[in-house]
Amino acid sequence: MTNGWIDIKNTDMMLIEGGNPAENHPCGFKWAIEAKRNRNAKMIVVDPRFTRTAAVADLHLQIRTGTDIAFLGGLIHYAIENNRIAKEYLVNFTNAAFLVQDGFKLPEDGLYSGFDAADQSYDKSTWNYAEGGAVNGGGAGLSRVDGHAQGAHATPPPPPTLPENVAYDLTLQHPRCVFQLLRRQYSRYTPEMVEKITGIPQDQFHKAADLFTSIRKGGDMKKVATIIYAVGWTQHTSGTQTIRAAAMLQLLLGNVGRAGGGVNALRGHSNIQGATDMAGVFDLLPGYLKVPNPSDANFDAYLKRITPKPSKPGPWTSMNYWSNTPQFAVSFLKAMYGDAARKENDWAFDYLPKVDRNYSWVQIWDNMYRGSVKGMFAFGMNGVMIGPDSKKNIEALKKADWLVVGEIYPDETSEFWKSPGITPEDMKGIETTVYRLPCAGFAEKDGSFTNSARWLQWKNAALPPPGDCRLDQAILAEIFLKVRELYQKQGGKFPDPILNLTWSYTDPRNPSIAEVAKEINGKALAEVSDPKLNQTIKAGQQLPSFAWLRDDGTTACGNWIYSGSWTEAGPQLARRGTEDPSGLGVYPNWAWSWPVNRRVLYNRASCNVEGKPWDSDRRQVWWNEAAQKWVGHDVPDFKPDSNPKDHMGPFIMNPEGVGRLFVPIGAVADGPFPEHYEPIESPTPNLLHPNQSNNPLVKRLTTAMDKYGTVADGFNIVCTTYRLTEHYHYWTKNNPANVELVPEPFVEIPAELADEMGLRGGERVKVTSARSEYVARAMVTRRMKSMLINGKKTYQIGIPIHWGYRGIAEDEGRTAHTPTNLLSPTVVDPNAFTPEFKGFLVKLERA
């Protein structure tokens, strides 16, 4: 979330799409209800189903799954054409005025400039700003230089970098300025086109577009809108770009950085945000540092690649916060390897693995299926059930040598060898050794959860784990110590990273999570001083914030964005202060929010160019002329003494300092603007460019099991998957209370389709995809309706994911023992590598 849960109460308008918070985040959804109750806020819900969120919304639009970019593109088009945009914000706080290189081409035919069909990749050199100064004069009363844009006609040498002095046009008129390109890009997303692609009738689209953009009627900046989403957006082959489209719409309307605004991802597990922050992803290190790759010959080359240089119009200023990357990276290496990380050995940079290929989720299973991954540790997740294509995952596990599962229940992954369809005879042929380790449940562990609002909240164990159950860290420590012992005894090819890993816990066999949390926060290794603050941190003391991190080896920090969470003053993440002086729900003394306890990101953008709040009733931070600094209720997300006259951009994490409507070189793999592409399995050709229906960067996997269905093969129904409020993933099927509330799996089927099939609610149906079959009872409902996609009647059905082949109902023989993800395809988003769980094709028949 750019903002936070409580902050939703400050909004005037909510667009909830790609998420179903009433069902999947019921406690946080309280704040959406608060906005309605206290501010008369309006709520628009866009979802393939009429959900329990839709039940309390002011407007629900039924959308075809996977077409959100078409809808959002339509909103962008509507906002621009009806002048419901935040002009001053746009010119000063986004790259709308930046000029783009001459060779850049919009995807009218489905492809941006630079596509290499053989390699299914883009040469992104034209996806860049043009070098130069101001064109067209004019602007928003800013200092500016004169000059003319010099289009970069020649192909720049690889790798492309951002120009230092970006050409710009503050009148937003230049045909190659980002704003005009944006306008042209989405001029194709007319209400007619939106209707044909998404199935949302034009009158309903108009209603929603008018309502959502009504906050900028007449250019008034007082009101604010929020966009709320979850995995209904991310789990598509267009996932990252959908969220980009939402961010662009919010920038266009001037809603980012403001109380009640922002782009807000609702995370699905209690600590999934923490897992992401701590680099539970193969291509990141903690704190979103990029992982080294084999082209990084040494530490300097690595730093050069990942540390951006400012790129902006000459007279503007850019803080370019990532210029501090060396401090973050050196401190991380010091935390990892302690004294073994020295300047002479490049801070032990060579110890870090260099990631040479895609090791994302789907790829891990593919590699196991192909035989190159021999074993797996499965902790805190149920890999078979998660899918996609659970059958392939089961087949992969059959080929593995070993599997270790840490769980609190017997689960489908640890019992893959007796999944449905495997006979006792088959079992004899499975050689995989399975170790099932009894673990501890969440209430049996100390530690912190990082919530969607980026708050780190400490919790204490309520009771010890029962019987032989052990804490995760105790299991991992035991394994690590054994591995280290083996390296000590036997040497091995490269023992140094293991032998030199910092492991200075009081009890090495069971490290306390508090000690780990302190290590993540970071400490001074030698005395460090800040002459400006006239302050000194002694060696061994906890660091107060990442501003103290050094690149000379005098500080260690496990994750720079968490620096400040456990200081000399104690565990900030355990704070329980309930003061809220502003009444905006900031609660600055409750827990600790990364970064530096800031609650709303980019909050400098809550003020106009002069540093005055757009809405004085919801003021967060502002420029105090007398004190010559930024002050307020929240921690300013800005250089605290940067005078508004200097025109420093509020988006300090971008080298441009401004929000990106256009994403230059490489930051997003599949295009500087989001473009609508059909899901890999879709009922229609792409109406914008039938010759390029799917995302051109999506690669299909190639084993015999990776099958994809088409309408021509009879897969004529669109299927989506989701969670129910009554269940939590694959756990609560073991709890009688949850099983009482929803006892069995089901398939939600539009009443109209059921009538055509002569099907009644409660009858068993079989859903078949190109991968497998799924059997459950039919829930016939009027909450899903037929839709007209390009004039053709199309049906969607929906399946909750919670049931498999172990659990109360399963063990009683009340279910067909078919996990939902038997059906889903093994294709992923090219940026985040998230599988397309939310939209694929199936057949439906009576079982």
Added chain:
Amino acid sequence: MSQATLRIVKISGHPGPIPGRGTQREEQVCKLVDTTTCIGCKACEIACQEWNDLPFATTSFNNTYQTMPHTEWNFWNLIKFNEQPKADGGMMWLMRKDQCMHCAEPGCLAACPADSAIVQYANGIVDFQQDHCIGCGYCVTGCPFDIPKFNPATKKVYKCTLCSDRVTQGLEPACIKACPTGCLHFGTKDDMKDLAEKRATQLRDHYGFEKAGVYDPPGVGGTGVIYVLHDATNPEAYGGLPASPSIPWSVRLWKSPLKILGNLAMLGGLIGVTLHYLRFGPKVVKETQHRGETKT
């Protein structure tokens, strides 16, 4: 520690008045269920079962999100889900928390023949005292809301107690405590009516629900559970909430005029039996009757 110190005087992040404010002892208490902000999460269902130590039920799939068709002896709080088409082609998905309404004039109590089996406290809570229940099930007939449910194992009838045990301690009922959206409120009847009317006004003025209103049916003297409805003219749409509930005529007749007549008839019967005995002596069982019975 005195209970007074446990009474909440300030509360963070809570919509509406402090839960339980002014509800100790004598003032009339009331639950407000704002159906327009209910998300059907069923937290109240489970909170009710857990607080009251009720065993979980075995349910079965019934083509709905609703946990079971109606409340049960071990399930006193049920969200009723109803898909309701709208005139413009759209739809509404109405969710209403169903439970004992704690009527000011309770039909169950009127119908109950067992001494002390049903009581009404000064704060308005209608409570079943299972120790005194004779399992006749008359309360089931007497209730216009179909709430009391018979447990064949214990041969007694059960329903929501409005968490009378919690309320006497100055706490809100378990369902209210569990509600995540603030759709459920608890306080004095006056406070709740005031809050409900304000919400209904807001729904009419800002959300286009012209018929929004409060459900507090006078036919049973008003209730200890009141609803805010999007359409107060059509309570039946909310899972069969009766438009104008009242104590059934059979119960009213039986408990007043018929009761006297009944007592007279019973007295007459006794006199008749006595006279018959004096005149004809004891009844003798014939053998043929015995055979007839064993055949079946």
